[in-house]
Amino acid sequence: MTTDTASDAEPTTTEEPIHIDGADQLNDVVGRHDIVLTDFYADWCGPCQMLEPVVETLAAETNAAVAKVDVDANQQLAQSYGVRGVPTLILFADGKQVEEIVGVKGEADLRALIQSYAE
Template sequence: MSESPDDERERIREQKKRELQQRLENDGELDGTGDSMATPSEPIVIEGQAHLNDVVSTHDVVLVDCYADWCGPCQMLEPTIESLATETDAAVAKVDVDAHQRLAQQLGARGVPTLVLYADGQPVERTVGAQSKGQLEELIERHSGPS
């Protein structure tokens, strides 16, 4: 007998969680409290709504980049996004608006790039268009707790 779509979704979701946990543990990026994971040093490619929910609930501050491969400003922003993932305390997530149209719509991405900043599980800022690294660092800093 084959799995129902709901069973298959749950199986995939659990597998993704295990893979993310294992990758973070292998990188030695669990924080000292054992409570939550430290932020990954590279952007997290979002695979769907459940995956985004997991990322947002796991990390205190998450910058979500809604992008498209064909978008010039998105391509210009890519090095900045990768740099922010490495250099800031925020987790950085990427949502391909073509592959995940419904999710992009729920995130309010009417144009690309759209960046949505989550703090403590809630969306707190949204910007549209290419932003400078300094602007994005300031945005993240404003919503990050004391170090």
């Protein structure tokens, strides 16, 4: 009988957002994926809730990994990236932070931003 330990590990597919718990996990995700869109959010934040279906669609339909960071559970991580308001989206390309967007942006704008780094 074989044991599937991969089911206990974080998903390797990028079709769903990866929920981040701590700086080490975010660094690991950024290191393993060429493009990572990181959504710093809070459950109580109305604009964050409006943005959630957009980031889920981008995770499913683009070649970017989408990471979600709950700022209430990861206050130090949010502070380390200078997050002062939510939602804040940070885009990483090739392991480096390349963009920061504060507030809600449309799916088309975010898709175009991801594509600009995918080429």
